[in-house]
Amino acid sequence: MLALTDLGLSLSTMPSVLAIFWFDVHHIGLDACLTQMFFIHTLSSVESGILVAMALDRLVAICAPLNYTRILTHYTVVCLSGAALLRGAALLAPLPLFLRAFPFCGANILSHSYCYYPDMLNLACGDVTFSSVYGLICVLCTFVVDVVFIIASYMKILGTIMKLGIQDRNWRSLQTCACHICTVLVFYLPLISLAVLHRYSQETPPILYTTMSNAYLLMTPLLNPLVYSLKSRQIQAALRKRFWVQRVIAGE
Numbered sequence: 001m002l003a004l005t006d007l008g009l010s011l012s013t014m015p016s017v018l019a020i021f022w023f024d025v026h027h028i029g030l031d032a033c034l035t036q037m038f039f040i041h042t043l044s045s046v047e048s049g050i051l052v053a054m055a056l057d058r059l060v061a062i063c064a065p066l067n068y069t070r071i072l073t074h075y076t077v078v079c080l081s082g083a084a085l086l087r088g089a090a091l092l093a094p095l096p097l098f099l100r101a102f103p104f105c106g107a108n109i110l111s112h113s114y115c116y117y118p119d120m121l122n123l124a125c126g127d128v129t130f131s132s133v134y135g136l137i138c139v140l141c142t143f144v145v146d147v148v149f150i151i152a153s154y155m156k157i158l159g160t161i162m163k164l165g166i167q168d169r170n171w172r173s174l175q176t177c178a179c180h181i182c183t184v185l186v187f188y189l190p191l192i193s194l195a196v197l198h199r200y201s202q203e204t205p206p207i208l209y210t211t212m213s214n215a216y217l218l219m220t221p222l223l224n225p226l227v228y229s230l231k232s233r234q235i236q237a238a239l240r241k242r243f244w245v246q247r248v249i250a251g252e
Helices: 002-021 030-063 065-071 074-092 094-100 117-123 129-164 168-175 178-199 206-229 233-251
Strands: none
Touching: 002 030, 002 206, 030 065, 030 074, 030 094, 030 117, 030 129, 030 178, 030 206, 074 094, 074 129, 094 117, 094 129, 117 129, 129 178, 178 206
16 A cells, blocks of 8 residues: 555656656646645545554554454454545545635746645635645644654554563564654655745745655655665665675675
8 A cells, every 4th residue: 555655646746747847848727736736635644644554563563463463454454544545535635625716816836846735825815714724734633643653653662672671583573663664754754844844935945945845755655665675685685695796896
């Protein structure tokens, strides 16, 4: 599901990005923009929910390993996945409807190479207080709640490992969380940075603003496959063999 969500984010974002950088097309219709915005925000919420489900998986595997198969059954996994999808779609479906009701009477120049809700809200004419508050509620009900749960999960995991003592087996159990932690950081750090940049957009250099806005959606699908590929023992062995051969040749 993480791979499918990343693929969906890429497919939602890349058409407008490639249109700008490859074909110098800088216009997009309102309906197309609202559709892109819905999929971007919905899939971002779904990915956040998947990261929570993965944190739960690590929590059960380390803190209750004997009950792992009883707790995380196929039915439970389907329910968690469906809940993440329904939450994102239900919460974010009203956003395009709110924006569709407003006139756009200004220059209508977006700050990003894709349609982003706070960016479009700044272009709408009229009283956008309710829409802005609803967007904040969506953030609180998705990303903030998810981050709190992930942090609480890892605090519980660390507490369990410390009680068991620092042994090789317990240390290997903690290492299994490394890929998930990297994925969480890759997803949330650009998201938080972009939110901060929107708050201080007047003082932000244009190059930094453009870089972070593209990294928010393009860096996560790019790095996640690398993070989980490097976990494979076969790939690790191939990399060690490759670099060892290079060092031998360089030495000769």
